[in-house]
Amino acid sequence: MASDETEASYFQTTQEKYNQDCIIKRTKQGSGSIGLWCCMSYYGLVIHCIFDGRLNAIRYIDILNENLIPSMEKLRQSQQFIFQQDNAPCHRAKRVTEWFTDNRIECLKLPANSPDLNFIENLWSWLDRELAKVGPRSLEQLKEIVPAILERVPKKVIESLVDSMPRRINSCMSFF
Template structure:
């Protein structure tokens, strides 16, 4: 999940009189390039919430594998309770990368098949 600090995609319209042109109540301060975003990775199961990880920047396959190595394995041990499970993730490009698919196969972790155009 990504959280944007300054979302510039939405427009805000303000109606004001000419005399209010530079009134501080009518001005919304913005950053030119946006102020960035942070990412949060976490897992959960019927048994509870696993370890979470907060990261900045874009998520690529290499970084995703690093997050999985540092958080998923330990979370599985915490949440698994000796029950079989299927790991669920969406079709984000970093989740479908060849080396990520290979990582799951090497770890013997079954992933839920996710349709390409899921309504979720």
């Protein structure tokens, strides 16, 4: 097997064609995905979890129990904590609404069909750009890389995203 890493070219002999040492396993784009839950505030990004498959109300409550309460304890400052999520069906489920009430957690109220103002969507865009630099080759590698990248999100990025909320809300309010 011969390879020139600087030009990213690859040459192999006929005998090497099926040699496992000469094969680089790759996952084509769109051949898998991960679910990602994350809690962040102006003070930082604390707990995140990766999950497989689709999210339903019961699974979402499990994620909240395991991650939101500890995140709130780590992020709670002297200011009131309002949890923001989008209008996904599992977020609006009666069980989930009752969970927030039972745990005395205030959620940002959003009208149906409202634009997605959640600043974390921009964090996902930042994460996508960082992932593109690394280029995970498999779903397993993606699951390893994402936490490492999230642990090094610059504080400046998080602060900028949170600071953008008044502008986002005001721009939507100008349409009404």
